[in-house]
Structure formats: C-alpha cells, structure tokens
C-alpha cells in the first residue's frame with residue numbers, strides 16, 4: 001500500500017485504507033458487543049427476559065454515524081472516479097488492442113509493439129479496443145483497470161511517476177489462454193522514449209534502458 005507508481009495510486013490506496021479501517025473497527029466493535037451481551041444477559045443471570053422499548057439518542061447515533069461514514073466512502077470513490085474519467089486534452093495517445101490472447105500497442109506514428117512503452121511524467125491516454133470478446137486492461141501498480149469491449153472504444157488515462165517495468169494483466173476471464181495476457185508496461189525517461197518511438201527499432205535495448213533508468217533514478 002502507498003507504493004503505487006501513477007498519479008492515481010495515492011488516492012486509490014487512501015480510499016481503500018479508509019474503507020478497511022472503518023470496516024475493521026466495526027467488525028471488532030460489533031463482535032465485542034455481541035459476545036459481551038451474550039455473557040451479560042445469559043439465562044442463568046437473567047432468568048426473566050426484559051422488554052426494552054427504545055433509546056432515541058442511541059438510535060440517532062447508530063444511524064447518523066454509519067451514514068456519514070458510508071457517504072464519505074462514496075464521496076472518496078466518486079471524486080477519484082471523476083478524475084480518472086477526465087482525460088487531459090493533450091494526453092499522448094496510444095491505441096491498445098486486446099484479442100484472444102495478446103495485447104498490442106500502436107503509437108501515434110504507427111509503430112507497433114506487444115509490450116507497452118511510455119514516457120515518465122507524461123499524461124498518457126489509452127484507446128482500448130477488443131477484436132473479439134471482453135477483456136480488461138489492468139495495471140495493478142498504477143491502480144488502473146478498465147474493461148475492454150468489442151465494437152467500442154474506451155479511454156483510460158494515467159501519468160506514470162516511476163521509471164521501471166510493471167505488470168499488465170487481463171482482469172476479465174477471456175478464454176482458455178486468458179493467463180497469456182500477462183504483459184509489461186515499461187516507463188522510460190522522456191528523451192529515451194521519444195528517441196525510441198521515432199527510431200526503426202521495435203524494442204529498446206534492454207541494457208541501455210536499464211542503465212538509463214538507474215541513472216535517472218540517481219539524479
């Protein structure tokens with residue numbers, strides 16, 4: 001948690017943590033109260049049942065407090081959803097095609113690869129398309145995921161904050177070799193990316209990429 005590598009990761013992790021803390025707190029509280037009441041009001045100690053009608057203060061508290069908490073969860077999710085849907089106008093566009101069972105990526109100049117390369121600290125928009133069934137483009141480390149449908153183009157944007165290589169998965173079971181759709185997204189220094197994308201090479205040299213990435217991290 002809080003080790004994501006995109007502009008969305010912190011907010012997503014925060015929402016997740018908030019939800020877990022609230023849920024954990026109430027799990028403990030309710031379990032504790034349940035056990036406490038079972039012991040306190042057991043038959044040996046209270047042979048005659050009591051008829052308790054109501055307690056207005058308590059009822060207001062247990063209505064208003066959870067209401068505020070769940071509305072906060074909703075608001076956190078909604079706020080981040082809106083940000084994720086608002087694609088920046090001049091984002092760098094890459095076409096992503098999903099098919100059984102491979103991803104392919106096409107850059108604005110027509111270059112095509114089966115690993116996704118992106119420049120660091122740049123708004124990137126992916127135009128997601130499928131040629132056959134439903135898939136889902138998922139980058140766990142970036143906390144982004146979107147379903148990819150046939151006959152529909154959907155947009156997913158992000159800004160990578162860390163250099164390196166991260167996993168892409170298909171998160172929608174799409175057939176026998178669904179697991180083949182594990183892939184990599186490589187975040188490169190900006191200059192290297194543009195030099196590579198405009199070159200004739202299909203793949204950046206792994207060695208120079210690793211060197212430059214480690215140099216960039218040092219600086």
Ligand SMILES: [Cu+2]
Pocket residue numbers: 098101134135136170171172173174178181
């Ligand atoms: Cu798939």
